[in-house]
Amino acid sequence: MTDRMFQEADWGRIFRIIAIAIIAGLLFFVFMQVRQVFTPFIFAGIITYVLNPVVDYASRKGMTRGQAIAATYLMLMVLMVLLAIYVVPVFIVEVNRLVANVPNYVEDIQQAIFEFEGYYARSALPASVRDAINQSIETNLGKIEEHTAAVLTGLVTGVMGFFGGLFNLVLGPVLAAYMLKDFRRFHDVLENAFAPHRRAHVQRFLADINQVLSGFFHGRLIVSVVVGVLTALVLQFMGVRFAMILGVVAGLTNLIPYFGPFIGAIPALVIAGLESWRLFAQVGILYVVVQQLDGFVISPRILGKRTGLHPLAVIFAVMAGGVLFGFWGLFLGVPVAAVIKVCIDHVFVWTST
Secondary structure (H helix, E strand, O other): OHHHHHHHOOHHHHHHHHHHHHHHHHHHHHHHHOHHHHHHHHHHHHHHHHHHHHHHHHHHOOOOHHHHHHHHHHHHHHHHHHHHHHOHHHHHHHHHHHHHHHHHHHHHHHHHHHHHHHHHHOOOOOHHHHHHHHHHHHHHHHHHHHHHHHHHHHHHHHHHHHHHOHHHHHHHHHHHHHHHHOHHHHHHHHHHOOOHHHHHHHHHHHHHHHHHHHHHHHHHHHHHHHHHHHHHHHHHHHOOOOHHHHHHHHHHHOOOOOHHHHHHHHHHHHHHHHHOHHHHHHHHHHHHHHHHHHHHHHHHHHOOOOOOOOHHHHHHHHHHHHHHHOHHHHHHHHHHHHHHHHHHHHHHHHHOO
């Protein structure tokens, strides 16, 4: 029976799958070796994908492709100028206030720890447990200043890294303009690279990828903006300091599935907790309510279609992306994993026909 199965195996299909897997592995290896070079191209690809529907819409209204791209970029420049005039200065002031208040926050944390130490010292805990807690407190108190210095150093490094990445920020839109101009040509070249009897399948393949990426980039960006603005406004109304910064953090981290809302809530809870336990509880309730609105109202209405990934696959993609590519990997892990899933699904269909 085994010999018969061995003889009847579709070796052509098996070899094609193995060849595709080897080629994909080699491409991934090469990408990992030169991934820094690809940074502006990845950034340009995201810009291209986000702006292409706008350019297509303008083209359908009678503009040439070049005019549509120019008009889209002009609108973006006007928006950036308005942000630079009205939003960025306020944001910078907030950041400066936050940095200036870090030493005060450290003192508040130290005071809270001392108060906690006095509380449990009067409790009925065994002496050995109290000694262990004392030792832990002393050890961690010595590290607070060290961690604070590390945080401030990280802020400075992040600012320097931002200016160091300005080259990518400038080069990305330039590359995106070329990609937008030839977007349809890229699509046609990819489609025509396959035999005629495969092209209908290629069209379905590209449509599936478009659906996955559209649901993530277009929908998720809108959802994140809504969550960020809503969070900032409510925090400002509640009197929480640095509401704008916390709103930006909430919006950005909301791009990260599952983990994002928890990460975004941590700084707000810390700042509120240093004010009062009541404010801490109110902020905690706020984030729970906002995330429930996001999960059951905002995201379903805006995103609609999902990536098609199992929740475990989403969690793995976020964690793997963070390990491999750091900060950006957390954001791009899910769409990349969704595209890989689409590719795998279609590879099995292709190899079986």
